[in-house]
Amino acid sequence: MPPETSALQMILTADPTLWAIVRLSLIVSLSAVVLAALIGIPLGAFVALTRFRGREGFIVLLNALMGLPPVVVGLAVYLLLSRAGPLGPLGLLFTPAAMVVAQTVLVTPIIAALSRQTIEDLWTEYRDELTAMDVGPFARVATLIWDGRFSLVVALLAGFGRAAAEVGAIIIVGGNIDGFTRTMTTAIALETSKGDLPLAIGLGVVLIGIVIIINALAWMLRRAGERMAG
Amino acid sequence: MRAQPADLPIQFESVTVSAGAVNILDGLSLVIGAGAPTMVIGPNGAGKTTLLRVAMGLIAPSRGVVTWDGVAAVPPARRAIVFQRPAMLRRSAADNIRYALNAAGIPRGRHDARIGELLALVGLDAFGTRPARRLSGGEQQRLALARALARDPSVLFLDEPTASLDPAATKAVEDIVRAVAARGIKVVMATHDLGEARRLAGDVVVLHRGRVVENSPADEFFRSPRTAEARTFLAGDLLL
Ligand SMILES: Nc1ncnc2c1ncn2[C@@H]1O[C@H](COP(=O)(O)OP(=O)(O)OP(=O)(O)O)[C@@H](O)[C@H]1O
Numbered sequence: 028m029p030p031e032t033s034a035l036q037m038i039l040t041a042d043p044t045l046w047a048i049v050r051l052s053l054i055v056s057l058s059a060v061v062l063a064a065l066i067g068i069p070l071g072a073f074v075a076l077t078r079f080r081g082r083e084g085f086i087v088l089l090n091a092l093m094g095l096p097p098v099v100v101g102l103a104v105y106l107l108l109s110r111a112g113p114l115g116p117l118g119l120l121f122t123p124a125a126m127v128v129a130q131t132v133l134v135t136p137i138i139a140a141l142s143r144q145t146i147e148d149l150w151t152e153y154r155d156e157l158t159a160m161d162v163g164p165f166a167r168v169a170t171l172i173w174d175g176r177f178s179l180v181v182a183l184l185a186g187f188g189r190a191a192a193e194v195g196a197i198i199i200v201g202g203n204i205d206g207f208t209r210t211m212t213t214a215i216a217l218e219t220s221k222g223d224l225p226l227a228i229g230l231g232v233v234l235i236g237i238v239i240i241i242n243a244l245a246w247m248l249r250r251a252g253e254r255m256a257g
Numbered sequence: 258m259r260a261q262p263a264d265l266p267i268q269f270e271s272v273t274v275s276a277g278a279v280n281i282l283d284g285l286s287l288v289i290g291a292g293a294p295t296m297v298i299g300p301n302g303a304g305k306t307t308l309l310r311v312a313m314g315l316i317a318p319s320r321g322v323v324t325w326d327g328v329a330a331v332p333p334a335r336r337a338i339v340f341q342r343p344a345m346l347r348r349s350a351a352d353n354i355r356y357a358l359n360a361a362g363i364p365r366g367r368h369d370a371r372i373g374e375l376l377a378l379v380g381l382d383a384f385g386t387r388p389a390r391r392l393s394g395g396e397q398q399r400l401a402l403a404r405a406l407a408r409d410p411s412v413l414f415l416d417e418p419t420a421s422l423d424p425a426a427t428k429a430v431e432d433i434v435r436a437v438a439a440r441g442i443k444v445v446m447a448t449h450d451l452g453e454a455r456r457l458a459g460d461v462v463v464l465h466r467g468r469v470v471e472n473s474p475a476d477e478f479f480r481s482p483r484t485a486e487a488r489t490f491l492a493g494d495l496l497l
């Protein structure tokens with residue numbers, strides 16, 4: 028890549044290096060959000076709708092885990108996946124799969140905590156009506172998830188925003204290997220330290236663009252939800 | 258004309274509902290049998306809402322039991338309630354009724370026709386596609402009535418269903434209550450509107466501080482209330 032290439036040129040000419048990195052970033056973060064949703068929404072619903080010992084403490088913990096430091100998550104997943112670790116035999120360390128695992132750990136508490144809040148608020152409002160209509164437990168959960176769908180999607184977008192923007196966890200477990208585990212954030216960190224500013228700036232612009240799009244989507248969904256449901 | 262509802266009578270035997278140190282219902286005994294509407298009247302905080310919620314099985318009594326047709330177990334499926342402040346599901350008016358039809362296990366093929374009938378019955382024909390939560394308070398109250406009737410209940414509890422309605426809508430709801438009662442559905446309705454109680458009641462239950470202070474046929478009650486509390490309430494004086 029000639030050094031005089033500007034960041035803008037790289038974006039406009041769809042520079043293959045740049046887009047390969049963007050693609051991997053999106054795949055990793057989207058996979059993590061899907062997995063986190065599959066764990067986090069049912070977990071949030073469970074905590075919202077059941078009473079068990081230590082529930083209050085669990086909710087506080089869940090809320091606190093929303094702010095987990097990515098490097099700590101990276102370290103923990105590294106220890107888990109490293110050759111000597113309990114999941115070492117899977118051979119996942121320094122692969123995209125490891126990055127998905129780390130980001131799933133990071134995002135699950137966000138989705139679980141926000142889902143818990145959404146579903147619990149709706150349940151407070153609906154409890155009497157649904158109980159009076161003899162709505163069974165499964166239909167109940169389905170109703171709450173469906174009627175809370177706009178807020179739940181906003182929670183997913185919040186999770187995606189967090190995953191797409193973090194660098195600490197995936198750089199540890201992915202290793203930032205060129206053409207294999209290099210993502211937007213890890214590449215920006217590396218290229219900046221190497222002094223290759225055009226690629227770093229190009230990736231930075233794309234990343235910010237993605238974050239803006241996510242927030243615009245979240246905002247539009249909220250509006251659509253308000254319009255449709257009142 | 259429907260046969261006598263099988264689920265009656267509803268019998269409260271020394272039912273107490275406590276919240277901390279206070280008894281919201283205080284050893285209340287009452288039998289609600291078939292027939293014209295039972296109007297539950299009493300001042301704010303008397304326990305009317307709590308009485309209806311206990312009957313619906315939404316609150317378990319701290320002491321005592323409620324039985325339906327002599328059976329202490331769960332209240333029957335064919336009961337419905339319009340709450341004092343109904344919650345609207347985040348769907349259209351029509352889909353709120355559809356939800357209730359579904360929950361009551363009514364076959365899907367019949368839903369659209371039934372929704373049309375029920376919306377017309379409460380005067381909301383033109384509102385089917387509107388988000389339920391965007392309806393006015395009075396419109397929501399009437400939608401809640403349609404939603405309750407969707408269950409085809411044998412017993413219908415109404416908690417001050419006309420409190421936020423204008424005179425025309427109040428008359429419409431009272432007409433519906435009469436029509437429903439004429440079809441053999443037992444209506445149990447809380448109100449503090451004495452005119453309304455007079456217009457609809459088959460019998461009157463007066464609640465005060467969680468106890469039944471009077472329970473008589475309506476004509477008797479309005480002609481000569483037996484208790485001082487009932488006389489005070491009828492005279493429009495504050496009952497403390
Ligand atoms: N969960 C609760 N905890 C504590 N107090 C309660 C609870 N529910 C009801 N109460 C109290 O019990 C009393 C009876 O309440 P209830 O709602 O049954 O009255 P009501 O007759 O329906 O009054 P209104 O005419 O204002 O609707 C009130 O004083 C109320 O504050």
Ligand SMILES: [Mg+2]
Pocket residue numbers: 305306307341416
């Ligand atoms: Mg009340």
